[in-house]
Amino acid sequence: MTVSDGSLSNAESFVLTVNAVNDAPTISDIPDQTIYQNSWTGPIHFTIGDIESDASSLVLSASSSNPTLVPNGNIAFGGSDANRTVKVTPALLQSGTATITVTVSDGVATASDSFVVTVNSVVVLGIAQVSGSSLHAEALGVSGSPNMVLEIKGAPGTSYQIEASEDFVSWTAVGTFQSATGSGTFRDASGGDALRIYRVREAPVDLDLKLTH
Ligand SMILES: [Ca+2]
Numbered sequence: 266m267t268v269s270d271g272s273l274s275n276a277e278s279f280v281l282t283v284n285a286v287n288d289a290p291t292i293s294d295i296p297d298q299t300i301y302q303n304s305w306t307g308p309i310h311f312t313i314g315d316i317e318s319d320a321s322s323l324v325l326s327a328s329s330s331n332p333t334l335v336p337n338g339n340i341a342f343g344g345s346d347a348n349r350t351v352k353v354t355p356a357l358l359q360s361g362t363a364t365i366t367v368t369v370s371d372g373v374a375t376a377s378d379s380f381v382v383t384v385n386s387v388v389v390l391g392i393a394q395v396s397g398s399s400l401h402a403e404a405l406g407v408s409g410s411p412n413m414v415l416e417i418k419g420a421p422g423t424s425y426q427i428e429a430s431e432d433f434v435s436w437t438a439v440g441t442f443q444s445a446t447g448s449g450t451f452r453d454a455s456g457g458d459a460l461r462i463y464r465v466r467e468a469p470v471d472l473d474l475k476l477t478h
Pocket residue numbers: 287288289290315316317318371374
C-alpha cells in the first residue's frame with residue numbers, strides 16, 4: 266500500500282491471510298422406523314456430503330437414547346462414499362422407543378440427523394421343527410389379542426396353512442397364506458381375547474413368524 270502527498274511517498278506492505286472456511290458436512294433425513302420385537306430395521310439408506318472433503322473420508326458415528334433397547338454397538342453402518350446405510354438391531358426381547366442420532370464429521374465440523382425406532386412387543390412362544398415330515402410346524406407364536414397379525418417370511422409361492430389352538434391339543438385352520446415373495450402378513454380376524462397359539466404348517470425354508478396387532 267502506498268500513501269503519497271505528491272512529493273514524498275511512504276510504502277508499506279502487509280500480508281493478507283485468507284483463512285479457508287470449513288463448511289459443515291451434510292446428512293439427509295433418516296425417517297422414523299417401526300419394527301417388531303426381535304427383528305431389525307433396514308438397512309436404511311441416507312446420503313452424506315461435504316464441500317471440502319471427499320465423501321469417502323467422512324466419519325459416521327451413532328448414539329442411542331435408550332441403550333437398554335438399542336445398545337450403541339447394535340447400530341451398524343454400511344455403504345460407501347455419499348451413499349450410506351444404517352441398520353439398527355434392538356436387544357432381544359426388548360420393546361419401546363429409542364432415538365438414534367447419526368452424526369457425520371469431516372474432522373472439524375459435524376452434522377446430525379435423528380430418527381425414532383419404535384419396537385412393538387411380540388410374544389413368540391418358541392420354534393418347533395420336526396424333520397422328515399411334510400406337515401410340520403416350524404414356528405409358533407402365542408397371543409391373547411384379537412385381530413392378531415402374523416408376519417410371515419417363507420418361501421416364494423408356497424402355500425402355508427395357518428392354524429390356531431387354545432390348548433396345544435386341538436388345532437383349527439384359520440386360513441392360508443401364500444405370496445409370490447414368500448413374505449407378508451396374515452390377519453386372524455377370528456381370534457378373540459383368549460390366549461391363542463399359532464402354528465404354520467408345511468415345510469418352509471427359513472420360516473419366520475412374528476405377531477403383532
Ligand atoms: Ca467441511
